[in-house]
Amino acid sequence: MPPPFLIAIDGPAGAGKSTVAKALARCLSFLYLDTGALYRALALKAQREGIPSADAAALDSLCERTKIDLLQGDAGMRVLLDGEDVTSKIRGEPISILASAISAHGPVRKALLSVQRRVAEQGSLVAEGRDMGTVVFPEADVKFYLDAAPEERALRRYRELEHSHENVNLDSVHQDLQKRDRQDRLRSVAPLRIAEGSHVIDCSLLTAEEVVEEMLCEVGRRQRNRRKCRED
Numbered sequence: 001m002p003p004p005f006l007i008a009i010d011g012p013a014g015a016g017k018s019t020v021a022k023a024l025a026r027c028l029s030f031l032y033l034d035t036g037a038l039y040r041a042l043a044l045k046a047q048r049e050g051i052p053s054a055d056a057a058a059l060d061s062l063c064e065r066t067k068i069d070l071l072q073g074d075a076g077m078r079v080l081l082d083g084e085d086v087t088s089k090i091r092g093e094p095i096s097i098l099a100s101a102i103s104a105h106g107p108v109r110k111a112l113l114s115v116q117r118r119v120a121e122q123g124s125l126v127a128e129g130r131d132m133g134t135v136v137f138p139e140a141d142v143k144f145y146l147d148a149a150p151e152e153r154a155l156r157r158y159r160e161l162e163h164s165h166e167n168v169n170l171d172s173v174h175q176d177l178q179k180r181d182r183q184d185r186l187r188s189v190a191p192l193r194i195a196e197g198s199h200v201i202d203c204s205l206l207t208a209e210e211v212v213e214e215m216l217c218e219v220g221r222r223q224r225n226r227r228k229c230r231e232d
């Protein structure tokens with residue numbers, strides 16, 4: 001058995017990370033980890049309890065009494081919040097904004113670190129988020145940074161929300177995205193940035209299939225290199 005192979009994908013909201021990460025994991029028969037879902041699940045609980053995103057003490061206590069589990073199944077990754085399956089309840093825009101806001105707190109990030117690393121112990125993995133290549137999996141075998149023009153990202157996010165029957169308009173989706181971009185890039189703990197050694201893909205003009213193809217080429221190249229290094 002070859003040792004597990006780790007693929008980290010980072011990038012801003014709406015770049016299409018989830019679509020390509022899922023497809024890549026399927027092509028390679030790897031596990032898939034959507035780390036945004038963890039922050040979203042915690043945000044849902046904060047919302048239910050009326051905890052403001054600026055209340056650091058309340059967020060600390062929230063982390064201490066919250067259990068988030070991830071289930072890998074045929075239908076993809078499912079998220080359990082204190083035992084409740086919240087996978088389909090965490091996708092809307094209010095939760096996106098709240099997840100981005102609470103993710104700026106160091107204790108929140110620390111609390112979710114072990115859940116993420118535990119998944120990597122189960123086998124080869126495609127993990128997507130904002131700090132995969134910089135903080136959570138700096139040792140990843142391949143790091144990708146997926147980006148696209150802000151207008152294109154807003155459009156993709158709008159279509160995704162429309163598809164799940166959310167009542168949205170393109171302007172507000174664009175504004176939400178800009179707000180999240182600012183929050184995710186400017187926070188002091190684990191901000192979104194291009195990890196050293198990342199393969200950067202601007203997918204503004206590429207289809208998801210084209211992005212996956214480019215990623216598969218790069219992964220194949222690194223796998224061959226790794227095999228060669230082990231044989232030498």
Ligand code: DC
Pocket residue numbers: 013014035036037039040096099100103104128129130131132180184
């Ligand atoms: O990937 P996403 O849009 O589902 O993530 C929602 C928010 O969670 C995102 O705006 C910032 C935060 N997040 C993070 O800080 N670090 C990650 N690794 C993943 C998500």
